[in-house]
Amino acid sequence: MEELELSGAFGTSASLALRLGQTVFSSSSLLIMCLDVGFYSYTAFCYLVTVMGLVIPWSITLLVVDAYSVFIRHLPVQRRLIIIIFFGDMILSCLSLAAACSTASIADLLREAGGSHCPSKLCERYQMSAAMAFLSWFLSSVSFLFNFWLFSTL
Amino acid sequence: MEELELSGAFGTSASLALRLGQTVFSSSSLLIMCLDVGFYSYTAFCYLVTVMGLVIPWSITLLVVDAYSVFIRHLPVQRRLIIIIFFGDMILSCLSLAAACSTASIADLLREAGGSHCPSKLCERYQMSAAMAFLSWFLSSVSFLFNFWLFSTL
Numbered sequence: 001m002e003e004l005e006l007s008g009a010f011g012t013s014a015s016l017a018l019r020l021g022q023t024v025f026s027s028s029s030l031l032i033m034c035l036d037v038g039f040y041s042y043t044a045f046c047y048l049v050t051v052m053g054l055v056i057p058w059s060i061t062l063l064v065v066d067a068y069s070v071f072i073r074h075l076p077v078q079r080r081l082i083i084i085i086f087f088g089d090m091i092l093s094c095l096s097l098a099a100a101c102s103t104a105s106i107a108d109l110l111r112e113a114g115g116s117h118c119p120s121k122l123c124e125r126y127q128m129s130a131a132m133a134f135l136s137w138f139l140s141s142v143s144f145l146f147n148f149w150l151f152s153t154l
Numbered sequence: 155m156e157e158l159e160l161s162g163a164f165g166t167s168a169s170l171a172l173r174l175g176q177t178v179f180s181s182s183s184l185l186i187m188c189l190d191v192g193f194y195s196y197t198a199f200c201y202l203v204t205v206m207g208l209v210i211p212w213s214i215t216l217l218v219v220d221a222y223s224v225f226i227r228h229l230p231v232q233r234r235l236i237i238i239i240f241f242g243d244m245i246l247s248c249l250s251l252a253a254a255c256s257t258a259s260i261a262d263l264l265r266e267a268g269g270s271h272c273p274s275k276l277c278e279r280y281q282m283s284a285a286m287a288f289l290s291w292f293l294s295s296v297s298f299l300f301n302f303w304l305f306s307t308l
Contacts, residue, residue: 042263043259044262044263094251094295097252097255098251098255099255101251101256101259102255102258102259104256105197105255105256105257106259106260106263108197109196109197109198145302148299148302148303148306152302152307153306153307
């Protein structure tokens with residue numbers, strides 16, 4: 001079997017960098033939203049926290065697998081594995097885009113409403129959390145595209 | 155050159171059906187949001203209207219091209235054309251998911267706030283518009299996946 005190597009797809013150092021970025025951005029989005037903030041009063045914020053709670057373990061798992069493949073022993077590219085990875089990336093990137101957009105729009109509405117709805121420090125945190133979620137979405141959609149490409153050439 | 159035919163990708167009858175669905179859902183989302191509704195008081199609703207204003211001409215153009223290819227004369231699959239189509243589908247599906255999520259979250263917030271913010275009939279229309287935008291997003295992401303697959307095998 002021919003050994004396929006596509007930079008950015010599963011098991012390469014570019015993929016490792018993408019997973020690292022996803023882990024960092026999704027964790028910071030979750031932390032900014034959760035720490036000392038009553039996020040559970042808005043559905044969209046709860047949704048963001050839930051989605052980030054799914055993205056973080058997924059990214060960390062694939063970060064570990066990629067690191068193993070890059071630094072210790074090169075793992076062979078299996079069709080079944082790539083299917084699982086690209087499906088997971090597809091679903092999680094859609095969910096994180098949805099969460100980021102909902103959070104951003106609610107934060108924007110609260111900021112416009114002003115006053116007691118949204119003290120300025122809190123609003124900035126909501127926006128920052130949404131921005132981190134957008135970055136996490138961007139990196140996971142890049143991962144998805146590379147893995148989908150790899151899958152279609154297998 | 156080998157003639158590729160991938161059901162759902164550019165120039166097939168499945169693609170024609172997908173484009174028809176996109177046109178119908180995006181138009182109805184726009185109409186439900188615009189007719190008799192002061193949508194310009196919320197950023198998210200303006201964004202939905204803008205995005206649907208981009209999705210509708212794109213869907214109609216590709217609907218016409220697909221119809222031509224299916225009913226009149228089969229168009230050859232060109233790599234450059236498929237790049238344009240899959241890029242367009244990718245960007246528009248991201249934008250329409252973002253618009254649908256923002257609209258849905260704002261509609262939900264307004265419904266919870268209740269009272270003068272959102273008379274029940276108006277809120278239902280916002281939600282219906284968001285639902286149509288979600289359907290339009292789903293169909294355009296399916297188109298994107300098929301065209302990306304076709305592109306990667308060219």
